[in-house]
Amino acid sequence: MLGWLSKYLRNAPLPIAIKWTISIGALISLVMITLGWVLITQQNRIHLQEVEGFGEVLVEQLAHSASEPLLAEDQFNLQGLISRQTQNENVLGAAIYNIQELSELSGPVPAIHPNDLGETPHTWSWIDENNKLKSLITFSSPITFRDVTAGHALITLDRSFLDRHQRQVIRIITFATLGLILIAGILSYMLSRRMSRPITLLARAGQQPEPVSLIDNRNSQRRDEIGQVYAHFDRMSADLLEKRQVEEALSRYVSPGVAEKILSNLSQPRLNNQEYDGSVLFCDIVGFTQLSESLPADEVAALLNLYLGAIAEAAHRCRGSVDKFIGDSAMILFGVPVEDALHAQQAIRCAWLIQALVRHINQQRRQKGEAPIKLRIAINSGPMLAGNIGIPTRLEYTVVGDTVNLASRLCGLAPANGIMLGEITTRQPGVAEMVELKSQQPIKVRGRRNLVTPSIAGNPSREFGMWLIESMRHILSRTEG
Numbered sequence: 262m263l264g265w266l267s268k269y270l271r272n273a274p275l276p277i278a279i280k281w282t283i284s285i286g287a288l289i290s291l292v293m294i295t296l297g298w299v300l301i302t303q304q305n306r307i308h309l310q311e312v313e314g315f316g317e318v319l320v321e322q323l324a325h326s327a328s329e330p331l332l333a334e335d336q337f338n339l340q341g342l343i344s345r346q347t348q349n350e351n352v353l354g355a356a357i358y359n360i361q362e363l364s365e366l367s368g369p370v371p372a373i374h375p376n377d378l379g380e381t382p383h384t385w386s387w388i389d390e391n392n393k394l395k396s397l398i399t400f401s402s403p404i405t406f407r408d409v410t411a412g413h414a415l416i417t418l419d420r421s422f423l424d425r426h427q428r429q430v431i432r433i434i435t436f437a438t439l440g441l442i443l444i445a446g447i448l449s450y451m452l453s454r455r456m457s458r459p460i461t462l463l464a465r466a467g468q469q470p471e472p473v474s475l476i477d478n479r480n481s482q483r484r485d486e487i488g489q490v491y492a493h494f495d496r497m498s499a500d501l502l503e504k505r506q507v508e509e510a511l512s513r514y515v516s517p518g519v520a521e522k523i524l525s526n527l528s529q530p531r532l533n534n535q536e537y538d539g540s541v542l543f544c545d546i547v548g549f550t551q552l553s554e555s556l557p558a559d560e561v562a563a564l565l566n567l568y569l570g571a572i573a574e575a576a577h578r579c580r581g582s583v584d585k586f587i588g589d590s591a592m593i594l595f596g597v598p599v600e601d602a603l604h605a606q607q608a609i610r611c612a613w614l615i616q617a618l619v620r621h622i623n624q625q626r627r628q629k630g631e632a633p634i635k636l637r638i639a640i641n642s643g644p645m646l647a648g649n650i651g652i653p654t655r656l657e658y659t660v661v662g663d664t665v666n667l668a669s670r671l672c673g674l675a676p677a678n679g680i681m682l683g684e685i686t687t688r689q690p691g692v693a694e695m696v697e698l699k700s701q702q703p704i705k706v707r708g709r710r711n712l713v714t715p716s717i718a719g720n721p722s723r724e725f726g727m728w729l730i731e732s733m734r735h736i737l738s739r740t741e742g
Contacts, residue, residue: 285449290442297438304430313382316400316418319352324402324414327357331404331411343367346416353397354417357404368417375401375413384420396420534648539596540608540640540686541665542581543672544572544615547635549589565589568634571618574736579611584659590672597647597660605689608640609696609718610728612680617733637675639715641668641683670706671715680718687716695725 323346330338339357346355347367354368358375369387371378381401388394398420404412546552546568553561565588572591576583580601584592593611596604616636623633643664649656667683675681687698697719703712721729 279453282446282450282453285453286442286446289445289449293438293442293445297434300434301427301431304434305427308426308430312398312418312420313400315351316382316398316416317402319346319349320400320402320414320416323355323357323416324404327414328404328406328411331357331359332406351418352416353395353419354399354415356415357412358415359412360410369397370415370417371399375415396424534646535598536644536646537597537600537660538604538642538644539594539601539660540604540642540689541584541645541660541668542593542595542608542612542638542640543590543668544593544612544636544638545588545590545672547637547677552632564634567622568619571622572615574740575611575614575618578614578732578736579607581607581611585657594647594660597645598658603691605640605642605686606691606695608642608686609680609682609692610725612638612640612718613696613721613725613729614732614736616678616680617729618736621733621737635677637672637677637679637681639668639671639675639681639683640686641665641671642686642689643683666708667706667713670708671713674704674706674715676717682716682718684714684716694722696721 323342326342327339329335330342343355343357344367346352352368354366354370356363356366356370369389371383371385378399378401381399383399383401385397385399386394387397396419397417399415399417402414403410404414552564556564568589569586569591572593573583575581576593579595580599581593581595582597582599584594586592593608595601595608595611601607615638619634619636626633641664643662645660645662645664647660648658650659650661651657664683664685671681671683681701682692682698686692692698699717699719701715701717703714706713
């Protein structure tokens with residue numbers, strides 16, 4: 262049973278203090294029940310010995326007193342002896358037998374000759390005049406005179422007082438056992454809570470969203486294993502906090518996906534080169550050079566932060582990864598470094614969301630009497646190589662290839678507030694259903710031998726338009742609310 266209880270408690274979703282209390286309480290209960298059973302058995306045995314001793318003394322006295330009257334056949338004296346015996350409240354019956362038959366009788370005795378009783382005492386049941394069943398015990402002793410057996414003497418005692426005593430002893434020991442079990446359970450619970458408090462603190466600290474310290478003035482004085490666990494936990498918390506701070510700082514300089522890959526394998530921070538099929542988005546501000554000439558440097562920085570913040574917000578909303586900011590330009594990747602089969606759709610969603618956020622910024626600028634911002638955006642899709650560019654002491658994780666170069670060239674040719682798409686992007690799944698595609702005349706792109714036929718993204722579909730409205734509402738409520 263203890264093995265089953267131990268296995269059950271090990272897997273039960275209970276606090277460890279409760280588990281320890283149940284285990285200690287079960288052990289104490291088993292010990293107390295065993296001790297109670299031993300005490301009850303011992304008390305019953307001692308009391309039964311006392312009753313047997315009392316009955317044997319009575320029957321031997323009766324046998325000794327009845328020897329001469331029985332041989333003399335003095336019925337009057339025999340009757341007097343029997344009557345005196347039954348005056349004792351614990352003696353219900355007495356009888357004297359000669360060798361062959363009953364001589365004198367008073368009260369209940371077994372309805373058989375003493376020679377047939379066997380070993381005494383003899384326990385039996387009797388129904389009294391009130392029709393109540395009583396438990397009786399009869400003692401027998403031979404009546405001898407000068408080594409001659411003249412008959413037998415019998416004494417019958419009521420066992421009810423023995424049973425009452427037994428029940429009383431059982432009741433007292435039971436209440437005492439239950440009381441001790443209750444007290445032991447309370448004490449074991451208090452002890453278990455005190456002993457399990459360090460483990461409980463560790464469990465609660467582990468559930469906190471932020472690393473916490475367990476070393477305080479009280480715990481700092483501990484020199485046992487618990488103190489060592491506290492110290493190890495605090496060091497681990499400090500390391501986790503430092504790693505989180507490093508991750509947050511790294512995410513400000515590289516995309517979260519790249520930061521996660523670097524931190525997941527710190528023993529080899531250099532990421533392997535890998536080819537992806539994705540989309541790349543370029544955007545920049547039209548006429549930014551002239552705009553920056555007419556504004557103070559701090560206003561230019563504030564404008565760039567506002568504009569680049571809108572780009573980063575749109576990229577995050579569309580599962581894009583900001584690869585880099587170059588002055589007023591931004592480069593955003595889709596499907597890199599986390600593969601995405603709908604990378605082209607996500608890039609178009611991001612471009613439209615950037616345009617919508619910039620229009621919102623322009624409304625605020627017009628209210629202040631400031632000139633609006635115009636953007637050029639270009640998207641191209643296809644294979645690209647993602648990897649480390651630079652020297653061993655200074656690396657940059659980025660993408661290279663003809664797909665990236667063409668996207669950069671198309672951005673310079675895109676109309677103001679327009680979104681230009683490469684040929685491969687327009688053929689990606691779901692793109693034609695998202696926006697109206699306005700095919701352009703073939704154009705000559707610097708650095709390419711063949712002409713390129715781009716498209717301009719026209720009106721969005723109804724479903725795409727609803728998504729765009731909902732996304733703007735979500736972003737504005739979070740940033741301006």
